[in-house]
Amino acid sequence: MVRITQILNLPPETLNRTLLLGGPGIGKTEITEQYARELAKKEGRTFVDLDLLDERAAHKLAEDCEGYFVYLRVAAPHIFPEDVSIPKPLASGDVIDFLTPVRLKILSKCRGLFFIDEMTNVKRADQRVFFYSLVQEGKAGWSWRLSPDVIVVLAGNPPSMSVDAEPLPAPLLNRLTVLNVEPPTVDEWCAYMDRRYGDAWERAVCEFLKEGPSFLFEPPKEPEGLEAYPTPRSWTRLAVQLHILGGIKADEDLVAEVVYGNVGRATGSRFLNFYMSRIPKEFFRKASRAVEKV
Incomplete structure (x- = not known):
């Protein structure tokens, strides 16, 4: 390979x-x-x-x-x-x-x-x-x-x-x-995001992937289904969407669903726990309920 x-x-x-x-x-x-x-x-x-x-x-x-x-x-x-x-x-x-x-x-x-x-x-x-x-x-x-x-x-x-x-x-x-x-390495993916999107992406995604490189690409066990799964492409989409949602202070329930919709619930829950612990609490209007769900 x-x-x-x-x-x-x-x-x-x-x-x-x-x-x-x-x-x-x-x-x-x-x-x-x-x-x-x-x-x-x-x-x-x-x-x-x-x-x-x-x-x-x-x-x-x-x-x-x-x-x-x-x-x-x-x-x-x-x-x-x-x-x-x-x-x-x-x-x-x-x-x-x-x-x-x-x-x-x-x-x-x-x-x-x-x-x-x-x-x-x-x-x-x-x-x-x-x-x-x-x-x-x-x-x-x-x-x-x-x-x-x-x-x-x-x-x-x-x-x-x-x-x-x-x-x-x-x-x-x-x-x-x-x-x-x-797939590329996490460092290569992060460098690509900087080159392609500049400051218009959520860097917490890069930080999360550096702590857990195996999450960058997790192909599904079955070749078809309805559950999203993490790939460099889906992390790219999520990082851009989170940057936009952060700018409008979106509701935490919507943020959670966007995360799950891009990388699935298993990996998405881990990412949400990391993401919510590092951003200002005022970003969420009902943060405690979101943490409970995670």
Whole structure:
């Protein structure tokens, strides 16, 4: 196993055609985008998230992407073979050509990183076969081919941690470097929160996790249910929400439910006990009842 943050140290040639296999919420998407941003900076290129471009800017970039580094994240279950090459009759009437969506056209010309998420959630057989040639040759459909300057990274969850996840076909696995990844350390998570949110998050979460690092990621025993559970992603959400709730002096019952709704009751009760013991008592209007519940 490697920590997800260690991906940042890999050279592009090694990361290319890699499947990041790990639990939900540990930061696979965040790290991959961070990798793309840092690589763009290292190469002196302007980073562009293709999801944030309007159509006019996308068409302009498709014509000239010199000096840019493009990034596109897509969920694998949302990619269908028929989406890549769209048939269009030519004027002669007896032949057709194939059109390519503008963002895929950009990926056929530019330097960048193509992140294919939720790979283990693909159900349709034709979708799975579609990824064989895309991963191995960078080719899909009749007319679309990835630029050789594009890094392809895939991610997925083990079936033991996601009810939607399924094992991948052996021919596809054989085309990939499979890296089993685990969560970041608590210090790495806290540094990420500082970098991403500045002062707009509740630092008590970091202090709590430093005292109990095992609480950072506790996957559920069953792959489906209705109880929340702690992951770096859910702690991130909770830390931001607590900062907002603290600013409006929210009722302690609401605070407790937000905590439980993000990290579950078992871990949430431990965190609440820690959290309530370190903040001003006037934050709560009925603190004694909240402590009793914990």
